[in-house]
Amino acid sequence: MKIADKDTKAVDLVRAALEKAHEFEDYHCFISMNEARALEKAREIDEKIARGEKVGKLAGVPFALKDNYLSREGVTTAAAKMLDNFPSPITATAVAKLEEEGAIMIGRANMDAYAHGSSTENSYFGPTLNAADRERVAGGSSGGSAVAVALKIVPFALGSDTGGSIRQPASFNGVYGIKPTYGAVSRYGVVAMASSTDTMGCFATTAEDVDLVMKIIAGRDEKDSTTLDDYWTQELGEIEAPKKKIGLIRDCLGEGTDKEVIKATRDYAQKLEAAGYEVEDIEMPILKYGLAIYYIVQPAEVASNLSRYDGVRYGFRSNDANDLAEVYSKSRDEGFMAENKRRILIGNFVLSSGFFDAYYLKAQKARTLLILAYNEQFVKYDALLCPVAPSPAFKLGEKTGDPLKMYLEDVMSVPPSMAGLPALAVPAGKTEANLPIGVQLIGQRRSDQLLLKIAKDVEEIQ
């Protein structure tokens, strides 16, 4: 990516991004723009450079920010009516770290409300269109971020991934997207979805660019006690895969997976071989339960996290409430979207007495079995390969009437989330109709940079 220096002005980088954002306005990547402040910050950086002062590693680089990250610049909405006008009094750690390095947020990217969705159609502000085909969905929930990078409006964008929300839109739009190891990046200042699987990551167009951004935002943060120590420290060039072996998960290439997606995955396996990796087919029968585990644990955590929206301290309050009880229940009924409500209700179902053992506890036990199944594979393989999603981008409106059909979109992306593993979505060609297809590399905890190195090795033989 281009970084401001003596010859490249930050103002020009930011202005070019803003112009492109306007040119592609009908794709609806952004909920709000940060135009004036972005240009002001760019001018400050140019002045610093002119004075010979030190500037950050991402000086003048414009980026798009998924609208569930809080920042004191502008308002955060999480694409929800409930937070329609929230002037955040704090800034998320990841955003603060990027800004310290001189990166400039040009706008807030569209998403499914509260990150509930796989298409960005659940946004209170309307859907984002796919970068390759405007009749199709952007994927989600970080759809706006993915499309902004795919259209080259910005060189990178931040997203969040709880069960596929970075990887699936990356796959649908033909860009890189990383869901890091759980705990790699601070969750401080990001609107919570499911706290035990929420991860903060980014979109970019090369493995090196992903690494550059993640190196900055990853690391220990005392404001999020689940953050890991600072392990994201290597240069990709220095990394050597210890086993040079990749497991291709055959369970994801069967019935229910689009033929062109299967072919793209097999083709990517061949490229891995050309780059010096041995690829073997493996089977992980437990994966077929991954989605069921996720759609118990995630709604349970969603129901708990969204209980704080009560119309009292912040967010939307119903105009129609006559007493305190109605403030709660009417604000929540009017402020949440249909999908938010479904997840809250399912969450409270699996947590309610009488059903807790059969669903919630059962799912957390199954989660242990899933983690053990992955660990077994990592004894033999550096990483596992499978598609990100069973099909390329679907048509707008195609799945909105059937929530379960939409959930099935996540069938391949949720298992690594439930195990806290890093997973990298890599562009892997296109269908005959020119729709991008993505595959994912899944690794052990803290092996994020190894996944990027493997992807870079493949990039280099292409």
Added chain:
Amino acid sequence: MAITSDDVRHLAELSNLSVTEEEIEPLKKDLGAIVEYISQLDELNTEGVEPTYQCFEMENVWREDEITEFEAKRKDLLNLAPESTDNQIKVPKVL
């Protein structure tokens, strides 16, 4: 298991959501389908398996109980409330 209209009403009450009568039918159908899907976990034998509630290596993280500076100001936090007066958040009468 099937989800009934009364189940939806009960869950809505637990969730503090005042769902309208028109919302009940579609919710009954959607929640029923989701519950049927997640019930497939019944097939999996989890006897003797410990549950995993979070997948990171730490246990408790301790810190000193000290007052530190918080980046947000009181005024800004109060401004977020739909209604406030005299440094307090205001709600309609409780009783």
